[in-house]
Each structure stands twice: as C-alpha cells, then as structure tokens.
Amino acid sequence: MARKSLIERERKREKLEQKYHLIRRSSKKELSEVSSLREKSKIHRKLQSSPRNSAPVRRHRRCFLTGRPRANYRDFGLSGYILREMVYACLLPGATRSSW
Structure with missing residues (x-):
C-alpha cells in the first residue's frame, strides 16, 4: 500500500490540473497562432505563472x-x-x- 500522503498529493495534482485545464489549453492555442516573438514570450510567461503541479505531465x-x-x-x-x-x-x- 502506498503512503497516504503520496496518494493525497496525487489527488491535489489532479484537482489543480482540472482547475487550470482551460487556461492552459487556451494559452497553448494562442501560442501556436501568434507569430511575433514578443507576444509569444508574453503568453509563455502566462503559462509559466500557473502552478507547476497543474501540468498534466506531473501526474502519475x-x-x-x-x-x-x-x-x-x-x-x-x-x-x-x-x-x-x-x-x-x-x-x-x-x-x-x-x-x-
């Protein structure tokens, strides 16, 4: 049996991912559509400002x-x-x- 704290941490990541899903998806869509480098850097900073655990890659x-x-x-x-x-x-x- 896995430790309870690790399972809870995973649940917290799942909740964060659901909360920021639309924000991340829209930012990535904007990033692919914009051609200027300044706009891309702005959108990239916006993506970076979201919590690290909100990324779906972090889930296990x-x-x-x-x-x-x-x-x-x-x-x-x-x-x-x-x-x-x-x-x-x-x-x-x-x-x-x-x-x-």
Whole structure:
C-alpha cells in the first residue's frame, strides 16, 4: 500500500490540473497562432505563472487498489502483481495464466 500522503498529493495534482485545464489549453492555442516573438514570450510567461503541479505531465498513474505507482496496466488500472493475483483467482474474465 502506498503512503497516504503520496496518494493525497496525487489527488491535489489532479484537482489543480482540472482547475487550470482551460487556461492552459487556451494559452497553448494562442501560442501556436501568434507569430511575433514578443507576444509569444508574453503568453509563455502566462503559462509559466500557473502552478507547476497543474501540468498534466506531473501526474502519475497509480494502481486502483494499492496506490502503487509502478508497473501499472492502463487497461485494468491495476499494478502487475495485483493483476497477477486476480488472474490466478479467476477474477478477471478473459485473462488466462500461462502454464506449460
């Protein structure tokens, strides 16, 4: 199980991303449309003034059950070892374990 503080930090980043999503998107759109260098630098400063954790790149995908940040499968939202345990317990339909 991941530490609660790390999971809460991730939730805070998610809220910040949602809050600044429209502002960042509109600024990036303006940045691509403007041709003068001065205008681009103004818009870039505006983008830089938003909180660092509002960028979607800063978010990390975590396991739905344990909060583990590594070895996550996008399709299931689970980490590798939880996925393996669920396959062995026949809890995931369509997933088979290999045996030879």
